[in-house]
Amino acid sequence: MSGSDVLAARFDHWQGAGFDPARCPVRDVLDHIGDKWTTLILIVLAEKARRFSEMHRAVPDISKRMLTQTLRNLERDGMVTRHVFPTKPPSVEYRLSPLGLSVMSPLAELIEWAESRHAEIQQARARFDAAMSQSQAVLQIETVVR
Amino acid sequence: MSGSDVLAARFDHWQGAGFDPARCPVRDVLDHIGDKWTTLILIVLAEKARRFSEMHRAVPDISKRMLTQTLRNLERDGMVTRHVFPTKPPSVEYRLSPLGLSVMSPLAELIEWAESRHAEIQQARARFDAAMSQSQAVLQIETVVR
DNA sequence: GATGACAGGTCTATAATAGAAACCATTCAA
DNA sequence: TTGAATGGTTTCTATTATAGACCTGTCATC
Numbered sequence: 001m002s003g004s005d006v007l008a009a010r011f012d013h014w015q016g017a018g019f020d021p022a023r024c025p026v027r028d029v030l031d032h033i034g035d036k037w038t039t040l041i042l043i044v045l046a047e048k049a050r051r052f053s054e055m056h057r058a059v060p061d062i063s064k065r066m067l068t069q070t071l072r073n074l075e076r077d078g079m080v081t082r083h084v085f086p087t088k089p090p091s092v093e094y095r096l097s098p099l100g101l102s103v104m105s106p107l108a109e110l111i112e113w114a115e116s117r118h119a120e121i122q123q124a125r126a127r128f129d130a131a132m133s134q135s136q137a138v139l140q141i142e143t144v145v146r
Numbered sequence: 147m148s149g150s151d152v153l154a155a156r157f158d159h160w161q162g163a164g165f166d167p168a169r170c171p172v173r174d175v176l177d178h179i180g181d182k183w184t185t186l187i188l189i190v191l192a193e194k195a196r197r198f199s200e201m202h203r204a205v206p207d208i209s210k211r212m213l214t215q216t217l218r219n220l221e222r223d224g225m226v227t228r229h230v231f232p233t234k235p236p237s238v239e240y241r242l243s244p245l246g247l248s249v250m251s252p253l254a255e256l257i258e259w260a261e262s263r264h265a266e267i268q269q270a271r272a273r274f275d276a277a278m279s280q281s282q283a284v285l286q287i288e289t290v291v292r
Numbered sequence: 293g294a295t296g297a298c299a300g301g302t303c304t305a306t307a308a309t310a311g312a313a314a315c316c317a318t319t320c321a322a
Numbered sequence: 323t324t325g326a327a328t329g330g331t332t333t334c335t336a337t338t339a340t341a342g343a344c345c346t347g348t349c350a351t352c
Contacts, residue, residue, distance in 0.1 A: 007189050007254050026185055029260035029267055034180020036310080039172055043153050052329055063311055068330065078270025088319055089328035099266060106255040108153050113252045114175035120245060121175055124224025182339085198300055209340055214301065234348055235299035 032077060037062050037070045039107065042096070045080065046104050049095035079103065178223060183208055183216045185253065188242070191226065192250050195241035225249065 032038055037059070044050060044058050056067055071094055074080035079100035083093045096104075178184055183205070190196060190204050202213055217240055220226035225246035229239045242250075 007192055007250065007257065025260040025264040026189070026257055027182075029264060030180070030185055030256065031182060033256075033260075034176070034182075034185070036177060036180075039176055039180070043172070046153055053327080056329095063313090064330065065312090065332090066310070069310095076271050076274040077267050078274075079267075084329095087328085090318090092329060099263060099270070102263070103256075103259055104153065106252070106259045109252040110176065110179075110249075110256055111153060111172055113249055114171040114179075117245060117248070118171040118175060121223050121225075124245070125222050128222040128224075199298080202300095209342085210301065211303090211341085212339070215339095233299090236347090238300065 029077075032073055033103070033107070035070065035073070037066055038074065039111075041067075041070050041074065042079070042100065042104065042107065043111075045094060045096050045100070049093050052092050052094070055094070074100065175223075178219055179249070179253070181216065181219070183212055184220065185257075187213075187216050187220065188225070188246065188250065188253065189257075191240060191242050191246070195239050198238050198240070201240070220246065 033042075040059055040062075041055065044055055050058070052067070052071075055071075056062065056064065059067075062070075071080060071082070075082055075094075077099075079097055080094050081097050083095070085091045085093065179188075186205055186208075187201065190201055196204070198213070198217075201217075202208065202210065205213075208216075217226060217228070221228055221240075223245075225243055226240050227243050229241070231237045231239065
């Protein structure tokens with residue numbers, strides 16, 4: 001409730017500015033954070049610096065390709081730094097930058113919200129799906145009768 | 147920093163539980179919020195209840211299909227309610243539910259973070275891209291020399 | 293009475309993206 | 323000599339997003 005009005009005003013401002021997506025932080029920044037894997041990777045890195053394969057083991061169902069891509073994007077955005085050590089075979093360590101660390105606090109609040117409302121959301125989904133299959137069934141009958 | 151440790155512990159817990167994606171709120175809930183349009187739609191609805199075409203005008207570069215889909219998902223998750231009025235032609239109004247309203251506060255913090263760090267992120271991107279085109283150029287030369 | 297505008301969508305065809313699996317170069321151990 | 327581990331890249335396919343045409347219905351305009 002407190003945030004809504006501030007956001008609404010801000011939105012009007014963006015909209016007034018011709019609505020250039022590049023000037024809208026929501027779209028330019030949060031699109032990445034909303035990526036399928038980015039939040040998870042940030043959480044994993046928040047615990048401690050990690051190596052590539054270590055992260056792959058921590059999040060088993062990400063493909064290497066997606067892991068690479070997610071890390072590259074985070075690196076490009078300055079949220080993560082990449083350090084190569086000349087061991088044999090070479091090892092690569094990723095860690096959160098100060099910028100990356102700074103997103104964890106707002107992100108943590110959102111995650112806590114998600115966790116506390118998870119059951120409620122799942123119930124809403126079940127209700128919606130039940131109502132849908134109801135009306136679907138009605139449509140079926142109507143089609144048959146027709 | 148404060149959020150990191152809490153999150154790390156929580157992550158360990160999820161991971162211990164066999165890592166079922168359906169039991170991980172981050173993946174089950176935030177994936178939706180991270181959708182390309184969902185956050186924007188939430189912001190638009192935070193200002194006031196709106197009709198379909200009104201939203202389409204507010205966010206001109208969303209397609210009707212995506213607007214429909216985004217709204218359906220939000221409705222399914224119980225974040226938005228849909229009200230049909232028997233005017234001619236019928237009008238449909240969408241509004242935030244209490245649940246939808248409750249996400250605005252953590253979301254607002256994240257958006258504020260995005261706004262305050264936007265410039266920093268854009269600079270990081272520019273640096274990264276410059277460094278990349280550098281090394282790309284080097285690769286080109288090496289290839290030519292070879 | 294044909295034409296267009298608005299409402300709130302759906303349908304289809306194409307473009308962009310994600311994902312699985314194979315591959316690669318290097319090094320060490322068995 | 324085969325196998326495993328390192329940190330990826332490449333290729334091919336499956337999924338998803340998007341644009342744009344279309345639809346049903348009512349009203350106003352010409």
